[in-house]
Amino acid sequence: MSLYAVEATNIVRTFGDDNFRALDNVTLRVPMGEVFGLLGPNGSGKTTMIRILSTVLSPTEGVATVAGFDVVKHPDDVRVNIGLAGQFAAVDDNLTGFENLRMVGLLNHMDKARVVRRARELLEEFGIADFGNRLARTYSGGMRRRLDLAAALVANPPILFLDEPTTGLDPQSRQDLWNIIESLVEGGTTVLLTTQYLEEADRLCKQLVVLDHGKIIAEGTSAELKSQLGNTVLVLTFATTSESEKAVSLIADLSTKPANHEGLVVELTVDNGPAAAADALRRIDGAHLVLTGLQLREPSLDDVFLSLTGHKAEEPAVLDGAPQGRRSRRKVQA
Amino acid sequence: MHPSRTSLRWAVSDILTLARRNLMALVRIPTSLVFAMIQPVMFVLLFRYVFGGVIKVPGLNYVNFLIPGILVQTTIFGAVGTAIGLAEDLQRGLIERFKALPMARMAVLGGRTLADTARNLMILVIITGVGMLVGFRPHSFFPYLQASLVMLTFAYCLSWGFAYVGLAAPNSETAQAMTFPLIFPLTFASNIFVPTAGMPWWLRGFVTNQPVSQTAEAVRGLMLGQPHGQSTYISLAWAIGLVALLAPLAVRRFRKAA
Numbered sequence: 001m002s003l004y005a006v007e008a009t010n011i012v013r014t015f016g017d018d019n020f021r022a023l024d025n026v027t028l029r030v031p032m033g034e035v036f037g038l039l040g041p042n043g044s045g046k047t048t049m050i051r052i053l054s055t056v057l058s059p060t061e062g063v064a065t066v067a068g069f070d071v072v073k074h075p076d077d078v079r080v081n082i083g084l085a086g087q088f089a090a091v092d093d094n095l096t097g098f099e100n101l102r103m104v105g106l107l108n109h110m111d112k113a114r115v116v117r118r119a120r121e122l123l124e125e126f127g128i129a130d131f132g133n134r135l136a137r138t139y140s141g142g143m144r145r146r147l148d149l150a151a152a153l154v155a156n157p158p159i160l161f162l163d164e165p166t167t168g169l170d171p172q173s174r175q176d177l178w179n180i181i182e183s184l185v186e187g188g189t190t191v192l193l194t195t196q197y198l199e200e201a202d203r204l205c206k207q208l209v210v211l212d213h214g215k216i217i218a219e220g221t222s223a224e225l226k227s228q229l230g231n232t233v234l235v236l237t238f239a240t241t242s243e244s245e246k247a248v249s250l251i252a253d254l255s256t257k258p259a260n261h262e263g264l265v266v267e268l269t270v271d272n273g274p275a276a277a278a279d280a281l282r283r284i285d286g287a288h289l290v291l292t293g294l295q296l297r298e299p300s301l302d303d304v305f306l307s308l309t310g311h312k313a314e315e316p317a318v319l320d321g322a323p324q325g326r327r328s329r330r331k332v333q334a
Numbered sequence: 335m336h337p338s339r340t341s342l343r344w345a346v347s348d349i350l351t352l353a354r355r356n357l358m359a360l361v362r363i364p365t366s367l368v369f370a371m372i373q374p375v376m377f378v379l380l381f382r383y384v385f386g387g388v389i390k391v392p393g394l395n396y397v398n399f400l401i402p403g404i405l406v407q408t409t410i411f412g413a414v415g416t417a418i419g420l421a422e423d424l425q426r427g428l429i430e431r432f433k434a435l436p437m438a439r440m441a442v443l444g445g446r447t448l449a450d451t452a453r454n455l456m457i458l459v460i461i462t463g464v465g466m467l468v469g470f471r472p473h474s475f476f477p478y479l480q481a482s483l484v485m486l487t488f489a490y491c492l493s494w495g496f497a498y499v500g501l502a503a504p505n506s507e508t509a510q511a512m513t514f515p516l517i518f519p520l521t522f523a524s525n526i527f528v529p530t531a532g533m534p535w536w537l538r539g540f541v542t543n544q545p546v547s548q549t550a551e552a553v554r555g556l557m558l559g560q561p562h563g564q565s566t567y568i569s570l571a572w573a574i575g576l577v578a579l580l581a582p583l584a585v586r587r588f589r590k591a592a
Contacts, residue, residue: 107437
């Protein structure tokens, strides 16, 4: 097998009579055992890429191999090596959590006794064992997402595709899911995930590509991209202008770009937000200056897109959220 | 084992797994079966007691004419469930999940149509019971089974067309609405409720020869022990023709859907 879990070369995918190019010459290589991120706004082609790599859609042009198998020529060999958790938790509401997992296990052609064991194990691991015999329709959003991820893991696939795994989740559920993904990777699983959140990509992904309108517009490690994409800004507000003026001379050297001083507010561009903040606070405190506000502003996806493309990471509202949106997008593309 | 035999075995297993999953919905939402029953029961009562008095069928008690027709109508309406079910699965991302699994490609459609046929069978038994309560008397048991087989086969083959509709529709509500213009002329411009003798000649030609009328003719003849010409064979020929045409369309649509 090759060194890469996923190799996609010059992938093009068009939709509809007007040949809308959802993916335009995308090439990426996902090393084994890493978390690789596809970062981009709605409609950038992330989901289409995941669907092609998981054999759900075929590419219009280009070649992709997953676990060393061609997705078009040997889709069944690909399928035994992957798990897919799509954008909207694809669980059957009329089945219990356990039954959902059993169904997926049986469709993976696993031995019946093993399916039962594995389903119990996953329910336990994902903290839904107590709800295993309840219908999925009674589950909270976070539980559904965990069940969905568990379903993708029933057959212990070495490669996992996650399409916006935490979109729409509350902070605690998001944190839980991140922990699960990290422990999977520790266990040797390769993960390719899509996200709209820079924070998520930063936390989980070793390498990233940024997609916009079906094209890769940037790639590299999270740190590389971040330095390319703008930095954390430390915003300090003081009680009086004279204090803010004194402060500038004390802390300006912490900023990688010239410090921005306006009225009561001082803005510093920093690499390591928390460390710079602590340092700045010590100096300000030592000089007995009164601080009235402190804020660390991380670069957002909007900042990223603004700096890379000159336009905001926005798409018409019709492409957003809810399951309906997915189908609407099909229509838009068609 | 020979690889093709292994894959056939798995295909059967996958179809059964999914058929079972689809039937679980009936167990988990029992009201859906009740609601599926309301319409045919209303039709039985409406035609038996409201319109039935003025509909004359030579040599037959109208209730015996009516119930086989209602059964055919109900099983065909059952195919709408195929469209709705697949549209829902698509909408909820389940089709996407199934397509990424190493399962038989045709199992999603095979499991759905099989489950819908099982559901149809349940409804058939219940509506027969309702019919008997209002005076329906089938001629004998074995031909009744034959008749059931004829209409379930016809509805099964037709449901592949509805599978196509379900996969092509943007959501389940639209899927349901899209089936209506297909179902309505087939079941109402037919001999299901009234004999064709009273219809204008231009309509009668269509009504007599269209597949649903042929199926109703066969079912009625078998259930009542009356001559029904070649209608059984014509119905089965339609069924085979429909499935040969519609199944490849549905499968092609399935390959594109996600």
